[in-house]
Amino acid sequence: MRLAPTVPLPGRLVRTERLTLVPPGRENLPDLIRLKSDPRVFELMLHGVRSxxxxxxxxxxxIEFWQVRGYGTWCVWLTATGEFLGIAGLMERPDGRGVAMRFALWPECRGKGYAREAAKAGLDFGHRAGLKRIIAVAWVENLASRTVxxxxxxxxxxxxxxxxxxxxVYESRRTA
Structure with a gap:
């Protein structure tokens, strides 16, 4: 288990009631490899399981996306224990549909509201960062993600x- 970094990242670190969202760094590579190579987590994601x-x-x-855009995907940590739960955040869709919300947490996280909490934090951050429209894409049969x-x-x-x-395709539009 790798603990969430304690070095503050002004304006990029997000805390919710139970979670800490931190932009990924090279120190997170082992956790990301485990997550993204696991078919239970990434089989339904765009481009599927990763090498x-x-x-x-x-x-x-x-890392570069965060430097250029000022927003991106976070590593999601359970604040109380420092446990790595997965990822959530914003990415530019390669199909040109726009900036999209994404989240992928370990199956053991299901039913605890972590995906909802992390996705909402990412969505709110994106709108505060000036994004007027944020989309998300979910397979019609992925009822858990669609519900989130x-x-x-x-x-x-x-x-x-x-x-x-x-x-x-789902969307959220920033209100004035």
Whole structure:
């Protein structure tokens, strides 16, 4: 178990009632490899389960994305124990649909509200950072993710087919 960094990252570290969200650093590579190579977690994510090399490349991209954009994907930690739970945050979708909310936590986290808490924190951060529209995409049969997106206030706005699966697009628009 790797503990969440204690070095404050002004404006980038997010704390909720139970979680600490920290932009990923190279020290998180082992946790990210375990998470992203696990089919229980990443099988339904865009581009699926990752190789170790792919995770390493994505980590470098995530670090750069934070430097350029000022927002991105966080590593999610249970504050009370320092346990790594997964990832949540914002990414630019490669299909041009826009900036998207994403979250992927260990299956053991299900039913505890961690995904909802982390996704809501990421969504709020994105709107505070000036994003007027944030989307999310979920497979129509992934009811758990769809419920999280609806619970944090995102609404269905579109749908498309990806690998013969119907994908639902949700959106959140910043209010003045």
């Amino acid at each position: 170790e090399d792919r995770v390493r490349d994505e980590l470098e991209d995530d 997106l609806q619970d944090i206030g995102m609404v269905e706005c579109d749908a498309f087919l990806y690998r013969d699966r119907r994908m639902i």
